[in-house]
Amino acid sequence: MRPQVLIIGCGCGFGGLEAARALRAADVDITVVDKTNHHLFQPLLYQVATAGLSAPSIAAPIRHLFRHQRNVTTLLGEVVALDPRGKTATLKDGAQLRWDHLIVAAGATHSYFGRDEWAAFAPGLKTLDDAFEIRRRVLLAFEAAEREDDPARRAALLRFVVVGGGPTGVELAGTFAEIARHTLPGEFRRIDPRQAQVLLVEGSPRVLAAMPERLSERAREQLTALGVQVEVGARVTSIDDEGLDITTTAGQERLASRCIVWAAGVAASPLGRTLADATGGSVDRAGRVPVEADLSLPGHPDIQVIGDLAAAMSHAPGQPPKAVPGVSPGAKQMGRHAAANLMRRLRGQATLPFRYRDYGNLATIGRNSAVVDLGTPAGPLRFSGYPAWLFWLFAHVYFLIGYRNRFVVLLDWAWAYWTYDRGARVVTQKR
Amino acid sequence: MRPQVLIIGCGCGFGGLEAARALRAADVDITVVDKTNHHLFQPLLYQVATAGLSAPSIAAPIRHLFRHQRNVTTLLGEVVALDPRGKTATLKDGAQLRWDHLIVAAGATHSYFGRDEWAAFAPGLKTLDDAFEIRRRVLLAFEAAEREDDPARRAALLRFVVVGGGPTGVELAGTFAEIARHTLPGEFRRIDPRQAQVLLVEGSPRVLAAMPERLSERAREQLTALGVQVEVGARVTSIDDEGLDITTTAGQERLASRCIVWAAGVAASPLGRTLADATGGSVDRAGRVPVEADLSLPGHPDIQVIGDLAAAMSHAPGQPPKAVPGVSPGAKQMGRHAAANLMRRLRGQATLPFRYRDYGNLATIGRNSAVVDLGTPAGPLRFSGYPAWLFWLFAHVYFLIGYRNRFVVLLDWAWAYWTYDRGARVVTQKR
DSSP states (O other): OOOEEEEEOOSSOSHHHHHHHHTTTSSSEEEEEESSSEEEOGGGHHHHHTTSSOHHHHEEEHHHHTTTOTTEEEEEOOEEEEETTTTEEEETTSOEEEOSEEEEOOOEEEOOTTOGGGGGTSOOOSSHHHHHHHHHHHHHHHHHHHHOOOHHHHHHHTEEEEEOOSHHHHHHHHHHHHIIIIISTTSOSSSOGGGOEEEEEOSSSSSSTTSOHHHHHHHHHHHHHHTEEEEOSOEEEEEETTEEEEEETTEEEEEEOSEEEEOSOEEEOTHHHHHHHHHTOOOOTTSOEEOOTTSEETTEEEEEEOGGGEEOEEOOTTSOOEEOOSSHHHHHHHHHHHHHHHHHHHTTOOOOOOOOOOOEEEEEEETTEEEEEEEETTEEEEEESHHHHHHHHHHHHHHSSSHHHHHHHHHHHHHHHHHOOOTTOOOOOOO | OOOEEEEEOOSSOSHHHHHHHHTTTSSSEEEEEESSSEEEOGGGHHHHHTTSSOHHHHEEEHHHHTTTOTTEEEEEOOEEEEETTTTEEEETTSOEEEOSEEEEOOOEEEOOTTOGGGGGTSOOOSSHHHHHHHHHHHHHHHHHHHHOOOHHHHHHHTEEEEEOOSHHHHHHHHHHHHIIIIISTTSOSSSOGGGOEEEEEOSSSSSSTTSOHHHHHHHHHHHHHHTEEEEOSOEEEEEETTEEEEEETTEEEEEEOSEEEEOSOEEEOTHHHHHHHHHTOOOOTTSOEEOOTTSEETTEEEEEEOGGGEEOEEOOTTSOOEEOOSSHHHHHHHHHHHHHHHHHHHTTOOOOOOOOOOOEEEEEEETTEEEEEEEETTEEEEEESHHHHHHHHHHHHHHSSSHHHHHHHHHHHHHHHHHOOOTTOOOOOOO
């Protein structure tokens, strides 16, 4: 019997997908298990939340992606327990999956920093269902405003607050402003959507904190130009169904809002703790599992943890180890590295330490606006504005999975660009 | 103040939309109220249920459709009460809308012939949420079968039953067979999707009973060629979460199935009864409101009922009145007629009786298969097979609303045609 490789997680991120693909020529049986049936292209999820793209444009059935890779079996299921001694994973319905090698790539979810009660009032953006919920809230806020006679309640309906100034928060805030300023005017008779207020609330002193300071400043300027009110150094102290309280240097402020989106914190999947408990290990503050230099679990060379679930370090020769950032390229590189180490182990070779290669960082803000920070052999290349936006656009379309999706997304964008229309303004799922 | 026209219902059908459009030059204020934010192109809804099209391809925001028609105000809301004396409609949240002229086009929903408990086991297809639910059940049945070891349970998971052999049932059954035979093989490792059984259960002696007998026979042949097992003259006597019982001339039969779809009966919207109760009238067995020759409510010339909600008659000169069939062209023609009569009333002219013009009937069965029955001045033109399928395709794309949608749908179809792939195989909404 060939070695059994079990890969947990392939839907929400790139790590599991890349690991399985990198094993395509390996003489192993791979089982990929995920709780969703589709692999999601996370970098464009905000476009579904803002009605620019339809869900199928950025999601592909996992088993479709592996249809030609005969050593992969895809299963839909949620892993709820792990037994490292018996080398079995238990699914929610009790079914068991055995492994000789396990790769855990279960990804991350939102973190409300211990205030989980905020989740009901400020949904985050990790899954397609999250995106539908945000789209529903944004579109229904405008609908309710059109029917509201009371000016204060109308203003609260037309105030959109995004908490968190990272890439997702910046993208959401910029696109909300674009919708209010460009897409909706002319369609309402009692309100002027341009009077909507979009706020971006960030706790640190600047947006896109992972970027060089100059690009953060550019991003802030571009957001302001789009009509977003950027509040940096502002801490959220409470959220309820009528609004939120923030604390700034100027003091405490109450903001009435009926549409708040949470883009402030991520935490590793709860499977990290399940794994730590099962192996007598521990997780870090973000719920991530510390791994060895070769991405294996300490004391468990048959288990590798990758992607957002891993607290991994990059080991460049002659340099001190450096934390791997929680970004897509990091997850992809870890996936390929885990597969390579697995094949080395099968051949009886020693595993190699992981080294993260940082090719740069980019974020979009809205129509024609983005910031790009690339590492090149000649030093960093940094630019912003329209060229950055074009670069961002083609980079994202290039990495989209499936030729059909690439074409459909480009088409949707071209249409949206020329008409300002957003094609996916459909509200379903009455709750 | 200009006359206030209230139109109830614009999302699920064509009647309300056509009526409002036909009033674009009228000196009136129109309020369109619907409980969904989008107008749905019903004839292609089965494509969303079978993962061929994404929801935004066949749905457009109602207010977007009316953005250039300045005399229309679009409101999202559900009408729960009507007061014909005070001429006001009450929305679910208590808000009131006054009318001088009322057009009710609230459409139809499923009917389980008094067995509403079947709804949980056999969803119908009227809304986008219905389509998502069917898509979810079909895709999850294959997923569960891949994980099922017991042969009997596996067979039940791979048996798909469509109840009702009208156009929707025929389209669904044909497409399910196409998915099992062409889309999914190669993607599973433990099951062969081609072993899935698709059953179409029809109570009457033939499918597509509204069509000429010869075309029904063609449709049945084409379904069989696609791999659908057609059971005519079969009555459903019970449905539960494990399958259904049917009675045929051969006796009683139990069919284990985990995916049953209901396409057997429609009933008018409950608003029909609300309207009848409020006006001292009554509804027919299908819940429809009988209307005068000019589509107005008896004794209420200010109220018109159109589309699937109306039990309307066609009045051709020199011929006895004939019932108007519940099809899209009927709803469209009633919408335009109601608008014309409304304008005649505003000018003090007498209203005119409605006459339905039957341009024909068409239904698709699956890839390359359809039946067409056209009325031409030279007599009926009937054809089937590939030419009928092409005719059906272009007719439907032509009537789709929005240039972008037409293009996207054609593109999706071209892709699906050449690759057998279905682009929208995404399961969301865990319940």
